[in-house]
Amino acid sequence: MTLQTIADRVGVSRMTVSNAFSKPDQLSAALRARILAAADELGYVGPDPAARALATGSTGAVGVLLTTSLRYAFTDLVATSFFGSIAEQLAPTGLSLTLLTSSDSGPIIPARDVAMDGALVFSCDPTSEALGYLVRRRLPLVYVDQSPVEGVPCVNVDDRAGARAAAEHIVALGHRRVGLLMSGAHGPHGMIDTDDIKVDGYASRQRLLGWLDALEPAGVEPLVARQGGDDLEQARWGARLLLERPDRPTAVLCFSDAVAYGVLQAAGELGISVPGELSVVGFDDGPLAAQAWPALTTVRQDVVEKGRAAAAALAAAVAAARTGEPVAATHLVLPTELIVRKSTAAV
Amino acid sequence: MTLQTIADRVGVSRMTVSNAFSKPDQLSAALRARILAAADELGYVGPDPAARALATGSTGAVGVLLTTSLRYAFTDLVATSFFGSIAEQLAPTGLSLTLLTSSDSGPIIPARDVAMDGALVFSCDPTSEALGYLVRRRLPLVYVDQSPVEGVPCVNVDDRAGARAAAEHIVALGHRRVGLLMSGAHGPHGMIDTDDIKVDGYASRQRLLGWLDALEPAGVEPLVARQGGDDLEQARWGARLLLERPDRPTAVLCFSDAVAYGVLQAAGELGISVPGELSVVGFDDGPLAAQAWPALTTVRQDVVEKGRAAAAALAAAVAAARTGEPVAATHLVLPTELIVRKSTAAV
DNA sequence: ACGGCCTACTGTACCGGTACAGAGACCCGA
DNA sequence: TCGGGTCTCTGTACCGGTACAGTAGGCCGT
Numbered sequence: 001m002t003l004q005t006i007a008d009r010v011g012v013s014r015m016t017v018s019n020a021f022s023k024p025d026q027l028s029a030a031l032r033a034r035i036l037a038a039a040d041e042l043g044y045v046g047p048d049p050a051a052r053a054l055a056t057g058s059t060g061a062v063g064v065l066l067t068t069s070l071r072y073a074f075t076d077l078v079a080t081s082f083f084g085s086i087a088e089q090l091a092p093t094g095l096s097l098t099l100l101t102s103s104d105s106g107p108i109i110p111a112r113d114v115a116m117d118g119a120l121v122f123s124c125d126p127t128s129e130a131l132g133y134l135v136r137r138r139l140p141l142v143y144v145d146q147s148p149v150e151g152v153p154c155v156n157v158d159d160r161a162g163a164r165a166a167a168e169h170i171v172a173l174g175h176r177r178v179g180l181l182m183s184g185a186h187g188p189h190g191m192i193d194t195d196d197i198k199v200d201g202y203a204s205r206q207r208l209l210g211w212l213d214a215l216e217p218a219g220v221e222p223l224v225a226r227q228g229g230d231d232l233e234q235a236r237w238g239a240r241l242l243l244e245r246p247d248r249p250t251a252v253l254c255f256s257d258a259v260a261y262g263v264l265q266a267a268g269e270l271g272i273s274v275p276g277e278l279s280v281v282g283f284d285d286g287p288l289a290a291q292a293w294p295a296l297t298t299v300r301q302d303v304v305e306k307g308r309a310a311a312a313a314l315a316a317a318v319a320a321a322r323t324g325e326p327v328a329a330t331h332l333v334l335p336t337e338l339i340v341r342k343s344t345a346a347v
Numbered sequence: 348m349t350l351q352t353i354a355d356r357v358g359v360s361r362m363t364v365s366n367a368f369s370k371p372d373q374l375s376a377a378l379r380a381r382i383l384a385a386a387d388e389l390g391y392v393g394p395d396p397a398a399r400a401l402a403t404g405s406t407g408a409v410g411v412l413l414t415t416s417l418r419y420a421f422t423d424l425v426a427t428s429f430f431g432s433i434a435e436q437l438a439p440t441g442l443s444l445t446l447l448t449s450s451d452s453g454p455i456i457p458a459r460d461v462a463m464d465g466a467l468v469f470s471c472d473p474t475s476e477a478l479g480y481l482v483r484r485r486l487p488l489v490y491v492d493q494s495p496v497e498g499v500p501c502v503n504v505d506d507r508a509g510a511r512a513a514a515e516h517i518v519a520l521g522h523r524r525v526g527l528l529m530s531g532a533h534g535p536h537g538m539i540d541t542d543d544i545k546v547d548g549y550a551s552r553q554r555l556l557g558w559l560d561a562l563e564p565a566g567v568e569p570l571v572a573r574q575g576g577d578d579l580e581q582a583r584w585g586a587r588l589l590l591e592r593p594d595r596p597t598a599v600l601c602f603s604d605a606v607a608y609g610v611l612q613a614a615g616e617l618g619i620s621v622p623g624e625l626s627v628v629g630f631d632d633g634p635l636a637a638q639a640w641p642a643l644t645t646v647r648q649d650v651v652e653k654g655r656a657a658a659a660a661l662a663a664a665v666a667a668a669r670t671g672e673p674v675a676a677t678h679l680v681l682p683t684e685l686i687v688r689k690s691t692a693a694v
Numbered sequence: 695a696c697g698g699c700c701t702a703c704t705g706t707a708c709c710g711g712t713a714c715a716g717a718g719a720c721c722c723g724a
Numbered sequence: 725t726c727g728g729g730t731c732t733c734t735g736t737a738c739c740g741g742t743a744c745a746g747t748a749g750g751c752c753g754t
Contacts, residue, residue, distance in 0.1 A: 366742095378702085401740080
């Protein structure tokens with residue numbers, strides 16, 4: 001069941017049938033109607049996408065590469081809102097989104113073996129094997145929440161400025177014993193020596209730097225802890241690391257809202273009142289931040305806008321590659337904003 | 348830069364280079380090493396996925412079709428956990444997941460134009476155009492949360508039994524004025540006449556039937572309302588429809604946890620105490636249900652297991668299609684369980 | 695010395711489309 | 725009457741791989 005089948009049935013050339021489906025203005029309306037009718041009758045849906053992809057050099061799909069486990073990435077409302085926004089923005093351009101894992105999945109490596117027109121690289125280890133394949137395939141790429149690279153379009157959020165604003169807010173409230181709570185699947189968990197902070201992830205590093213930007217000038221030497229993931233269990237564990245110390249901090253700056261929820265919960269369990277005895281600041285301003293108790297002071301980033309920008313940049317890069325133009329490798333940095341709610345107070 | 352380029356460079360046939368990448372046991376290790384070295388040197392990553400897809404008749408990707416807007420589907424933790432689970436389960440089989448929108452997106456219709464080996468159909472309108480294309484392409488399909496169809500593998504949850512258990516619980520607590528709060532993007536919003544209930548969506552219908560299974564024998568005639576979506580705003584609006592009536596119900600059974608959160612919030616705003624004056628039951632038992640205040644009584648469904656089952660069924664269907672075997676069209680129904688927490692009490 | 699069986703590699707015919715140049719037919723103005 | 729332009733339709737040459745049926749040589753047993 002191919003174009004030829006239809007062509008034989010109608011008595012035209014295969015090329016004309018192809019045009020009937022793909023270039024309606026290349027043949028008369030009457031003949032086109034006859035062809036489509038014959039195709040319908042024979043149960044022919046349309047040109048085979050795989051064959052078309054080979055001939056035209058373009059599949060209608062782009063990938064999105066995530067380093068973290070997919071299961072995990074999909075339990076975070078901030079990340080999923082971002083994906084949703086991307087997918088929605090991509091739809092009108094006719095591009096579909098394919099999820100790429102970088103986990104070692106036996107002989108098949110999606111980043112190498114799946115046909116696509118381009119890819120979004122989201123919060124990935126820059127040395128990962130999967131990213132290496134994407135780069136070597138010379139696919140149009142857009143980096144998101146990723147260390148900017150010359151010549152590659154990047155979309156980032158001003159994590160550092162947001163984190164600094166959060167820390168300045170805490171300092172202005174008079175806090176001197178400040179805890180920083182990072183998260184990340186890889187690397188050491190537990191208390192971290194201040195002069196030996198290694199963080200994986202561009203966003204983590206930027207946020208840490210932003211905090212220190214404000215704390216150091218104020219002469220505040222923070223206590224730094226690091227937990228193993230973003231689930232509530234881990235966050236509570238990380239929070240206890242800080243809250244059960246004799247020199248318990250009066251304020252905790254968290255890598256994300258998800259981490260902050262763990263701190264709120266741990267504080268509740270330990271009978272520490274927020275914001276009376278402990279101030280907590282999140283990051284992201286996800287949909288739950290305003291609903292938390294107390295309502296969470298946090299740094300807002302617009303993930304929907306980030307998705308929109310990433311999708312637009314990728315669509316542009318793919319379109320440019322199709323026409324052979326060079327890609328405009330713009331580096332976009334979206335603003336962040338401190339949202340003061342009820343989880344922070346003066347000492 | 349094709350197989351031929353490498354073949355010429357090494358002085359072997361194109362076929363041998365192909366085998367070096369795809370069938371290592373077809374040539375000597377020494378020659379294979381030489382070929383791979385030459386490929387590496389020339390910057391050849393591997394066989395072109397699009398060409399391979401055409402030749403082998405299999406792309407490494409499967410689709411997932413959603414009727415609702417992607418942006419919306421991605422703001423619901425229950426749905427996203429399900430996607431995450433699917434993706435994770437699919438990874439070891441070497442299949443990637445492509446998101447398919449059924450929204451009319453101009454000339455390109457992903458369900459028709461994207462190359463894939465099979466697809467998951469999740470909670471879709473059975474008459475949708477996109478689904479029609481998938482069916483006519485004769486792709487291996489698996490239906491999830493969808494009206495079961497003979498000859499197609501289906502994965503469902505026992506929504507009806509779960510809803511019945513929820514309603515029985517409410518009846519056992521002595522409630523006689525019971526509200527039902529449905530949701531759904533299409534169709535009428537507002538109060539619905541009991542003998543004129545039309546619901547879109549298989550899950551909605553099953554849950555409604557389950558509630559009525561328990562309420563009717565008890566002689567309880569429910570008040571039925573319907574809201575326009577699952578966001579908190581809509582849910583609050585729907586809740587007020589029920590709670591501001593003179594004959595305000597003493598219990599509300601909700602289509603989902605997301606809807607129940609809206610009821611909890613609206614109750615708070617109206618000064619109605621839960622569970623003192625109002626009992627609320629959710630559905631899904633998402634990650635937030637136990638954290639809600641008061642902790643939500645709800646019907647648990649295991650979305651991770653649902654994802655696992657769906658992925659397994661699809662992988663099996665794709666594998667069967669490859670070997671030409673007939674697909675075993677098993678209809679799986681996963682159990683549900685009523686989880687009684689703090690949001691329900693006796694009248 | 696010879697048939698038979700591995701192992702390692704090769705040649706050809708596809709997979710199902712699209713690009714592009716070209717060939718008639720037809721209409722128009724000069 | 726004829727040159728040139730437009731509108732339709734056609735023929736051929738790809739796109740970059742894989743399947744499968746060879747073929748050549750080496751090794752074995754007899």
